[in-house]
């Protein structure tokens with residue numbers, strides 16, 4: 129069996145960081161291998177794959193959507209998705225709320241913040257997210273829970289740059305928490321760090337890391 133996973137899992141548990149195993153392009157047998165070692169949180173960046181895996185795999189898996197979500201696809205995952213990491217518009221929140229209501233659920237969401245210096249990544253800017261939170265409309269959405277923030281650092285070997293991007297995300301997280309979600313049980317999740325940069329992310333305060341290639 130894959131004892132590398134066990135070592136990895138223990139290190140993260142000690143630090144109270146949740147490991148989301150990213151399964152994109154991995155066959156179901158590989159996912160079941162990790163499942164049999166105890167992993168329950170899995171993430172996919174596409175709705176279609178997420179859905180196929182949800183149908184085929186054990187029902188106690190907690191499925192995380194980590195990639196860009198189109199508004200018209202929310203309905204395919206709303207009944208069972210555990211956490212949406214990649215909310216990047218008010219329209220999307222509205223639709224998640226609408227679909228969650230249909231299934232009598234409250235869906236936890238993270239707001240994706242654009243921290244990288246790359247044009248291809250999705251997310252709110254700091255100004256956009258503050259503006260949205262200042263707007264009272266969000267309080268009308270009773271079937272979503274804004275649980276924290278997510279971000280992806282620039283894909284670079286420059287550690288200092290990556291660290292600064294994670295630091296800025298943590299600062300924004302604290303600022304939003306203090307101003308909009310001061311109670312301890314709300315707004316607790318900070319999803320940052322992938323195979324190449326998760327150690328830096330944890331040092332900078334990640335509570336969730338999303339790891340694919342290192343695990344498989």
Ligand SMILES: *Cc1c(COP(=O)(O)O)cnc(C)c1O
Pocket residue numbers: 150152173194195280321322323324338339340341342
């Ligand atoms: C693929 C992906 C990951 C995992 O990347 P690895 O480098 O394989 O660990 C994490 N987050 C998102 C949003 C991804 O698309």
